[in-house]
Amino acid sequence: MHTTLESSLPLLLGMAWLLPLLSFTLIVLFGQRMGKHGVGASYLATFSIVVGFLFSAISLGLWLYANPLSAAHAAEPEAQIDVAREHKTPAEEHHAASDLKAPDYYTGDLYTLGQFGSLKISISYYIDALTVGMFAMVTLIASCIHFYAIGYMHDELHDLTDHEVTLADGRHLHRPGRFHRFFQYLSLFCFSMLGLVYAGNIFMVFIFWELVGICSYFLIGFYIERKSACNAANKAFIVNRVGDFGMIVGLMALWGALGTFAFGDAKQADGTVARGIFSQVRDAGQEHALIVPDGMVRASAWKMVQEVAVDHRDHADPAAAESEIESRLSDYRDQHYGYWLLVVAGVGIFCGCVGKSAQFPLHVWLPDAMEGPTPVSALVHSATMVAAGVYLTGRFYPVFTPEARLVIAYTGGITLFLAATIAITATDIKRVLAYSTVSQLGYMMLALGVGGWVAGLFHLITHAFFKSLLFLCSGSVIHACHTNEMPKMGGLLKKMPWTGYTMLAGCLAIIGAGLPPIFGFWPFGFGLSGFYSKDSIIAQAYSFWMANPTHGMILFAAAAGGASITAFYMFRLWFMTFIGQPRDHHVYEHAHESPRIMYLPLVVLASFAVIIGWTFPGVWSVTDLLEQARWPGEAGAGVLMPSLIYPNELLSHQHHVHLIAGLTAFSTALGGFLLATVFYGVRWLNPAEVRQQFAPVYTFLINKWYFDELYDVLFVTPTHFVAMIIAWFDRQIIDGFINNLARWTYRVATFDDLIDRYLVDGLVNLTAAWTWSLGNSLRGLQTGLLRQYIMLIVIGTVALTIIVNFASAG
Amino acid sequence: MNPLTTPVGVSHFMAVGAVMFVCGVVCMAAKRNALGVLMGIELVLNGANINFVAMSSPFLSAHGRGGLGLDGQFIALFVIVLAAAEAAVALAITLNFYNNHATIDVDRADELRG
Numbered sequence: 001m002h003t004t005l006e007s008s009l010p011l012l013l014g015m016a017w018l019l020p021l022l023s024f025t026l027i028v029l030f031g032q033r034m035g036k037h038g039v040g041a042s043y044l045a046t047f048s049i050v051v052g053f054l055f056s057a058i059s060l061g062l063w064l065y066a067n068p069l070s071a072a073h074a075a076e077p078e079a080q081i082d083v084a085r086e087h088k089t090p091a092e093e094h095h096a097a098s099d100l101k102a103p104d105y106y107t108g109d110l111y112t113l114g115q116f117g118s119l120k121i122s123i124s125y126y127i128d129a130l131t132v133g134m135f136a137m138v139t140l141i142a143s144c145i146h147f148y149a150i151g152y153m154h155d156e157l158h159d160l161t162d163h164e165v166t167l168a169d170g171r172h173l174h175r176p177g178r179f180h181r182f183f184q185y186l187s188l189f190c191f192s193m194l195g196l197v198y199a200g201n202i203f204m205v206f207i208f209w210e211l212v213g214i215c216s217y218f219l220i221g222f223y224i225e226r227k228s229a230c231n232a233a234n235k236a237f238i239v240n241r242v243g244d245f246g247m248i249v250g251l252m253a254l255w256g257a258l259g260t261f262a263f264g265d266a267k268q269a270d271g272t273v274a275r276g277i278f279s280q281v282r283d284a285g286q287e288h289a290l291i292v293p294d295g296m297v298r299a300s301a302w303k304m305v306q307e308v309a310v311d312h313r314d315h316a317d318p319a320a321a322e323s324e325i326e327s328r329l330s331d332y333r334d335q336h337y338g339y340w341l342l343v344v345a346g347v348g349i350f351c352g353c354v355g356k357s358a359q360f361p362l363h364v365w366l367p368d369a370m371e372g373p374t375p376v377s378a379l380v381h382s383a384t385m386v387a388a389g390v391y392l393t394g395r396f397y398p399v400f401t402p403e404a405r406l407v408i409a410y411t412g413g414i415t416l417f418l419a420a421t422i423a424i425t426a427t428d429i430k431r432v433l434a435y436s437t438v439s440q441l442g443y444m445m446l447a448l449g450v451g452g453w454v455a456g457l458f459h460l461i462t463h464a465f466f467k468s469l470l471f472l473c474s475g476s477v478i479h480a481c482h483t484n485e486m487p488k489m490g491g492l493l494k495k496m497p498w499t500g501y502t503m504l505a506g507c508l509a510i511i512g513a514g515l516p517p518i519f520g521f522w523p524f525g526f527g528l529s530g531f532y533s534k535d536s537i538i539a540q541a542y543s544f545w546m547a548n549p550t551h552g553m554i555l556f557a558a559a560a561g562g563a564s565i566t567a568f569y570m571f572r573l574w575f576m577t578f579i580g581q582p583r584d585h586h587v588y589e590h591a592h593e594s595p596r597i598m599y600l601p602l603v604v605l606a607s608f609a610v611i612i613g614w615t616f617p618g619v620w621s622v623t624d625l626l627e628q629a630r631w632p633g634e635a636g637a638g639v640l641m642p643s644l645i646y647p648n649e650l651l652s653h654q655h656h657v658h659l660i661a662g663l664t665a666f667s668t669a670l671g672g673f674l675l676a677t678v679f680y681g682v683r684w685l686n687p688a689e690v691r692q693q694f695a696p697v698y699t700f701l702i703n704k705w706y707f708d709e710l711y712d713v714l715f716v717t718p719t720h721f722v723a724m725i726i727a728w729f730d731r732q733i734i735d736g737f738i739n740n741l742a743r744w745t746y747r748v749a750t751f752d753d754l755i756d757r758y759l760v761d762g763l764v765n766l767t768a769a770w771t772w773s774l775g776n777s778l779r780g781l782q783t784g785l786l787r788q789y790i791m792l793i794v795i796g797t798v799a800l801t802i803i804v805n806f807a808s809a810g
Numbered sequence: 811m812n813p814l815t816t817p818v819g820v821s822h823f824m825a826v827g828a829v830m831f832v833c834g835v836v837c838m839a840a841k842r843n844a845l846g847v848l849m850g851i852e853l854v855l856n857g858a859n860i861n862f863v864a865m866s867s868p869f870l871s872a873h874g875r876g877g878l879g880l881d882g883q884f885i886a887l888f889v890i891v892l893a894a895a896e897a898a899v900a901l902a903i904t905l906n907f908y909n910n911h912a913t914i915d916v917d918r919a920d921e922l923r924g
């Protein structure tokens with residue numbers, strides 16, 4: 001542990017994390033007053049994310065300085081594999097255990113939100129090589145997107161007319177611009193994503209997970225007046241909730257059994273160590289192999305534990321029962337107690353990732369999310385929202401059991417194939433890219449599922465660069481053409497060279513263009529970033545196939561087939577947009593290159609998309625950086641499928657594996673590319689004829705495998721039906737009851753009013769009337785004649801005297 | 811028993827007091843002039859005073875001792891003081907009444923009648 005890093009990394013990354021929050025707060029409070037029409041908000045947001053990038057870059061530099069990348073992994077895979085194999089033989093266990101080291105990480109609490117018994121909810125950090133790498137990637141891409149958005153969103157600087165919204169009177173909506181609000185949400189989005197990466201416990205991940213969700217909701221629904229945007233935002237939010245339900249189940253399983261949310265071991269103030277989830281599941285004493293933690297065994301075998309406790313009820317020594325249970329735990333563990341709890345925890349957490357990363361069957365929200373402005377699509381599809389799901393799967397990887405991994409692998413495989421096929425027929429330029437994202441996310445999940453931890457996260461990082469690039473390029477095209485439809489474009493390369501060539505770089509990167517090692521001047525071939533990451537995924541899938549014939553073949557086929565389809569639809573997109581004769585002259589006439597603030601970020605992203613995967617031995621290599629965060633140790637075979645074998649990821653670096661993988665990737669991608677060239681590049685074949693030939697398939701694909709219709713029938717219609725019944729119940733029964741109650745109250749009140757008015761008021765008025773008439777009748781006595789009064793006094797006195805005298809006499 | 815021949819006793823004083831009281835009452839009731847009314851009041855008060863003084867005088871009582879001791883004399887002194895005070899207030903009222911109405915006819919002072 002490096003003390004300087006231990007104190008400086010949380011500080012640097014923490015500042016990078018909190019700066020966007022500061023920017024968000026300032027824009028919320030003063031956004032409209034920042035410069036003319038709130039233009040200052042964009043400068044503030046961009047400044048904060050750029051400074052965040054600087055801090056992240058410094059952190060990355062510090063990390064690399066303290067933990068130099070060893071070239072060993074790349075250069076000498078065989079030696080590493082020997083180590084990996086070595087600790088499988090029991091005789092040399094002790095020797096091997098010393099070679100296996102848990103990854104370096106720094107963790108700690110920043111602030112405790114609350115402590116309820118043993119449940120501690122805190123804002124904490126967990127920083128390892130993955131965190132540092134993700135911070136640099138997210139802030140860099142977000143910076144580029146911020147710059148781009150300043151140009152792209154300039155329409156919002158003044159009042160504008162939204163031509164996609166028709167009001168009731170037939171006119172288009174005219175509304176004030178919302179420039180500052182866009183940047184406000186962008187800042188919040190960056191803050192949420194960075195917080196998710198920074199988080200040191202799964203609960204904090206969940207908080208930021210939801211924050212990312214709500215930000216995407218705000219941004220997808222940015223054009224809130226458009227019905228489609230409104231629906232898309234709701235769809236994204238609701239579909240994500242479905243996944244989050246599983247995640248909450250996973251959280252409950254973890255906390256209920258382990259009593260902690262923290263990832264890493266944290267030193268307590270009293271010198272003891274609070275064990276986090278990872279070290280409990282991957283115990284250092286067991287060579288970091290996957291074991292069911294004590295807490296889960298206890299929770300699952302509670303009947304036996306209770307029996308032991310009952311047996312020791314009358315025992316003098318209170319610790320005896322505890323030590324007896326301790327001694328029996330390994331027996332329980334051998335009987336697989338607690339194993340399914342671990343599976344539930346893993347699959348539950350993965351459910352959340354399925355929703356967030358738009359995996360089958362929850363992939364339906366992502367293409368609709370295209371309703372947001374293009375910079376948002378770029379951010380959502382590369383660095384933030386969907387990356388969060390893959391990131392969490394990667395972060396939580398040590399906990400996944402083989403069964404959970406297989407679920408991940410199949411989910412990824414299905415998604416990858418499904419989305420790729422839909423992308424073939426889509427004509428909306430952003431939708432093609434959206435399905436391409438879903439498909440690439442499937443790749444990442446597939447890689448993680450077949451044991452390729454580094455491969456999956458490597459692809460996450462390279463994909464982030466080229467996908468944000470592709471989206472920004474498509475935004476640039478849309479900006480120029482004012483349409484999303486590719487059939488109206490064509491031949492734009494002459495008009496928009498910057499956009500066209502950077503997009504070509506992005507397309508080449510995503511299909512994994514490169515020369516496989518067979519051509520030879522580089523041990524792993526040479527190519528653009530996507531080449532390396534896709535290669536390592538296919539290599540791992542191949543390695544998995546070798547170990548598990550049935551599952552492996554299906555997954556390998558999905559990976560290889562997906563690579564081919566990817567190449568086809570990406571170049572279909574590029575050819576249709578930039579090459580050939582313009583299809584719509586009106587659009588073509590008006591097309592123009594975007595302003596410099598928009599294409600410079602494209603150039604930056606394009607250069608990263610080319611070089612990010614390159615290895616500079618000892619200096620920079622994404623795989624070596626990620627390798628530092630990989631948990632060693634085996635997951636072993638599953639309980640359900642004892643024959644399942646997860647090959648060590650280092651095995652996929654072997655030369656013959658890599659050669660086959662490289663050739664597969666190269667040939668499939670080349671095949672897809674050539675097919676696209678034949679159809680759309682040189683146009684030897686007419687796509688319309690093929691479309692007619694395969695009409696049923698085409699209809700099936702253009703309708704997106706009828707998923708929306710299926711969900712409509714399965715979920716939306718029943719929900720509407722139930723809602724209708726409940727509405728009827730509400731309106732008739734509950735409202736009726738309430739209305740009756742009101743009616744009766746009214747009647748009682750009317751009766752009460754009568755009593756008040758006639759009885760109570762009547763008595764009071766009667767008294768008053770009597771008093772008045774008495775006074776009236778007495779006023780005649782008051783004549784005002786003094787002499788008369790005196791006479792009355794005298795007469796009264798005399799009369800009194802006489803009466804008294806007669807009375808006393810009588 | 812002829813009162814004119816018997817020696818002067820309490821009953822003679824009481825007779826004088828009664829005559830003065832009746833004169834005063836008649837004066838109050840008959841006069842329209844406010845000052846006349848005031849005079850009547852003085853007569854009434856002094857008629858009562860004579861009764862007090864006579865009743866408590868030790869020289870007039872049959873057995874040489876006043877039934878009331880000296881109390882009657884003191885009450886008479888109080889009455890004189892009260893009469894003086896009452897006269898002062900009544901004269902002031904009369905003066906004001908004259909200022910407002912240019913007359914002191916009490917029959918004209920009927921503005922507060924019911």
